[in-house]
Each structure stands twice: as structure tokens, then as C-alpha cells.
Amino acid sequence: MTGDGTRSAPSLSQYEQRRWDELQRAWAKTAERRNMIPDSAKDGAAKAGVALSRAVAKSRGVAAAAVPEKVKKVADRVVDDALAPTLEAVVRLLELTNDWVVELADPERVLDYHRQAGRPVESLADLRSVELEYLDEFARGMTLRWRTFGAGEGAILGALAMIPVPVAGSAAAITLDLLVMQALTGAIATRVCYAYGFDPLDPQTKNMIDRMVMRAYLKQAPKTGTTRRASQAFNSTKHRVNWSKKLREDHRMMAAVEKLLKHTGQGGHVPVQNARMGMPVVSVLVGAGANSYLLGDTAKLAQRYAATVFLSEKHGLPLPPNLARGLDLDGEDETGPLAGGPSV
16 A cells, blocks of 8 residues: 555566656657647648548448459450559459458457467456566567558559559559558557457547557658659650650659669660659559558557556556647647547
């Protein structure tokens, strides 16, 4: 008992103390980043997130299982056989995504892991009495796994954006990409919550998952713009032979590739078609890099959140200010799209 008559929380183990210190430092860095962001940038990001989420919301009524069928129908209309492998890869990717979402939404996978290790757990609530070290052990490796998956997903859908607009085009690629990222970020955050014994239907936990999904929307805006511009440049210059001032002004990304090729070629002339073929590379690299980061970071931040709340509740420790006032992941404005949700 403490001096005021209340029961004292059990002392932290060496592992828990080390993890708590790591988590406190991580949340402190998050708060520092937030304070460095100008108010105008926060407002702009919030508005961009609202616009992007509204655009994607229009497609939420499409069943995920039906998406591969729509892509297969597109494949039947492809004239250039060279495009068929890209569409086939998209179909396989979407089918794999569906399988992963089902897998990640099953809490029994988490419970089975601990049962096989000899821990008597029958429900998610039982995980709250398991040592944090063992819960971390299950979640370890998720960040790298999803960074790898995200790189492949972004590259495939980046390639899809290069297909001529009447067949599929950047609009279809971006829509599919956003749908896939929406499904995966939510599923990854859900699996991490399971891993630490939290019910994703609990209002506080659900708020965290919603913020993760919205965060992915916010951070995809630059990628979608780049993909769209690369696709437009690639498709509109298919038969172009000569450069012009208007061409360079309309497609500044191609002009940038031209400059790069000139630099590597000692300043020689760069044909339009050579610069044009750099557009698929840009789209693939941007998609792969952005999605790899987003999925891996979703796993990392969800683990940080869950481990922090786990230790706070277990030992009666005060939450970092970022979490005490509401989930502030990495500096997004609290007046953003999901403001007003329950604080954790």
C-alpha cells in the first residue's frame, strides 16, 4: 500500500523499464516534431486528408472480393499483350491482399502462438497478464515484413498507372492502391492490437485504428500526385518526336528526366522517347518507396501505441501527453479529420 492508502502498482521488470524508457523517448520526439510544424502546414495537411478520404470513400461500397474480377475484365480489353503481365500481377496482388486481411483479422492466430509456447490464454483479455517481452516477441518482425510487402504492392500498382487511360490508367491504379492501403493499414493495426490483448471494437482502440487509416491517406497525397503526372506524361507523349517549350512546361517530370539523362550523357541530345520511358520507373519507385514506408510505419507505430497503453494500464503509469489528450501519431493536427474521437 502507498501512503495515501491506495494499492501500489507492481514494479516494472528490467525489460519493461527499458521498453517504457524507449517509448517515452519516442513519444517525446513525436511531440517535438509536432511543435516544429507550422500551423499553415497542419491546416493544409488536414484539408488534404479530408479531400482525399472523401474521394476514396466513393469507392468503399465495392466489395474487395469483386475487385479482381473487375481487373480481369479490363485485361480482356488489352490490345498490347505486353500489358497482360502487369494486369495479371494486379489480380494476384489483390487476391493476396484479401487473404492477408482475413488472416490479420483473426485473433486466434495470436492466441495459438502463445498456446504453443505453453501460455494458458483463452481470450484476448488473458493476454493482458502475459509478460510484455512475450507480446513484443510475437509482434517482432512485422515492420520489416510489411515494408517488404508494401514495396511490391506499390511497384505493381505504379506499373498499372502506365497503362493507357481508356483501358485502366492512373485513376484506376490510384483507386486500387488507396483501397489496398486502406484495407492493409486497418488490418495491420488490428493485428497489433490483438497482439497486446486489446479489442479493436473498443472505442479507444477503434479510434487508434481509424487514425492509422487516415494517416495513410494523408501521407499518400504526394505519391498519388506524382503517379498521376507520370502517367499523363507517359500516355500523352507516345508518338512525340520533338521537344518544345510547352512540352517541358506541361510535363516537368519528363523535363527533369531529360536533364538527368543529359548530365549522365555529357550534355548530348536526349530523345523525347528516352525521357518518356523514365516515367514508368518514376511511378514504380515512388509507389514502392511510399507504400513500403507506410505499411512498415503503421506496424511500428501501432506497436508503440499498444505497448505504451499496455504498460500504462498494467502499472498505473501516466500516459505521455501525446496520448493523454488524444492519439497524436507523428505531428498531425488535432483539429484534423478524426478530431473529437475518444482520447486514449
